[in-house]
Amino acid sequence: MSSPVEIPFLSFIDLDRQAKTPIYLQLAQQLINAIQRGYLIPNSKMPGSRTLSELLQLHRKTVIAAYEDLHHQGWIAILPNKGAFVMDNKNRISERPYDSLVSLANYPPKTGYSFNQSNILDNPFEQSNCTFQFNDGTADIRLTEIKKLSGLYSATLKRKNTLKKINNPLHTGEYFREQLSNYLNNSRGLHISKNNLLITRSTEMSLYIISQLLIKPNDVVMVAELGLFTANMIFQKAGANIKTLAVDDRGIDIDQLAEKLKNTSIRAIYITPHHHYPTTVSLSAQRRLQLLQLARTHGFIIIEDDYDYDFQYDKSTIMPLASADVNGMVIYVGSFGKSLTPSFSTGFVVAPQNLIVEMQKYLGILDRQGDIVMEQVLGEMIAEGDIHRHLKKSLKIYRERRNYCSVLLAKHFGHQSNFSVPNGGLAIWLEWDIPISLLQLANACQKNDLFIPKNILYQNRNTTAMRIGFGHLTTDEMEKSLEILKECLVQSLH
Incomplete structure (x- = not known):
């Protein structure tokens, strides 16, 4: 067995001489923690009080007081003329409650209680070290000017008004919502104000809030036969009854939807009309109008995901359904800054104000503070034209x-x-x-x-x-x- 003085006590003992807790109690507590975590193994000999006091630069009486406290609690045994030894509490019977404490050397592999486990939310993404x-x-994040972004972030963080906003838990990102609403109006043909916007961390968070607020167990939600799997996972977890529609070269089959509506009442339909995921086709103009008409007639919600909207290569631009919605049937979700890096992007929801107010309550539980600095940076990038360039x-x-x-x-x-x-x-x-x-x-x-x-x-x-x-x-x-x-x-x- 190694000499007790070779044990790296300085690696797991850190005493605060300014603290109100007496030094001997700090030492005793940290030695107990070391025993629990297996740094000091059962039956091993502790260093003498003089040796440990020199090592930790403490008075010898402080170490003696700590040892006496450990002995009283049953963590060590002090044997005359032999020294102090770590007790093996698993193999001895004692009335002292400390002897039954579980060792922390190995963290529990499982909980001691039952809980619901879901395979619906299993991570669908894989990773590899392949070249x-x-x-x-x-x-491609290599196309992003990281130095410029970091400079904007750093400059924003140093401003006094930013620090005031950080200290205000009720900050609602007024500036960014105002800039983003202008950006969406100009690029998507919308007619919204900042009051029609909810800022989230991601599209997935947006869909989660929507599903929690609007979807009840067994509500029918229509999706494409081949569609975005993360969205389907969120709807299923909310208890939705998922029904599928075929997709062809003109997007999701609206005629098939109209046929199903004759016998089925649906709560919502989720679509990625601009570049359908995964087939990349666009929903035709005729089908867009037909879908809006069906939503108004049958009262179902259109959840429109503007997946990859910013990445358009043709001169002719197809406007989202939300730009033609006059009846408040479309909830428009998307992400801003997707062309930058994942850490510099954010999600958003566009909807009538009464729904945004209610969704804000759910967001207040999930993400009350938000990312104030990031929102300020993105807002300035819109205002200065950096995003456009x-x-x-x-x-x-x-x-x-x-x-x-x-x-x-x-x-x-x-x-x-x-x-x-x-x-x-x-x-x-x-x-x-x-x-x-x-x-x-x-x-x-x-x-x-x-x-x-x-x-x-x-x-x-x-x-x-x-x-x-x-x-x-x-x-x-x-x-x-x-x-x-x-x-x-x-x-x-x-």
Whole structure:
């Protein structure tokens, strides 16, 4: 056994001489904690009072007082002419309650109580250390001017008025909501004020608040047959009865919805009309008008997610349904700053003011303070035009990447698959025309340094497809990634 003086007491004992608690009690408490956590093992010898007092630079009587307290509580045994030893409380019977305390050397692996566990909310995202990786379409953070963003954040944080806002728990982000409402009016054709806006941390938080407020158990919520899985998870967790609608090259099938409404009462429909997730198609103008008419007639809610709205490559812009809603049937959700970095983006909800007021109550429970500094930075970026300039610059790059990725896909897989060049967004929907197991293909690619997560693979009796994100890849990274995919595909077919 090692000498007790070799035990690194200084690593787990930190005495505060300015504290009101006497030093000997601090020492006793910290030695108890060390015994509980296994730093001092049972039956080991403690250093002598003189040795420990020199090591900790304490008076010897202070250490003696601490040892006597430990002995009285049953943590150590003091044997005449032999010294002090850590007690093994598991193997001795005593009436003292301290002897039955559970050791903290190993944290409990499970709770001592039961609770509801949900597989609905299992994390659908995977990670890998592969050099090359596909995803479902994310922005490239390398295009973001990180130094400029950090400078804006730092400057904002140092302002006196910002510090006052931070100290005010009732701050509601007036400035950012005002700037964002102006931005959405100009870019989306909306007619809102700051009172029609709820600021959240993410689209998922927005949908969660909506579901908690508006969806009751067994309410029917219509979604696309192939749709955004995180949204479906949130609605299911709220107790919704999920029903699906087909999707074609004009978006979600509204005629099928009209047919179902003859026999079914629905609470809401969730759509990503601008760039449908995952197929990237846009909901046609005729279907948009038809959907608004159905919502007014049957009284269901349209939850419109503006997924990838900022990433548009065509000159003609399709306005969201919310811009044509005059009956208050559309709840418009989205994220702002998606072209920057995940930490510099935020979610928002656009709705009539009476609903926003009620949603604010739910947000007050989940995120009462918000991110005041970040909201101020984003508001200033809108006011100064920084967001517009960054988006204009990055859109040119993303358009080039979309075009190049389309060329490579046609070159390598043109006779084995089909796809349409999307008019926006950061991903391409690729459907395979050959019999192949996508999971086996993904496993083969991972062995060759290309990671393809399961959440971008779609395979059932009628569909064999992949949603391939191109936004985060340079042209060189695209070439190497698709070459690996091609090599693994050829091997799997032989």
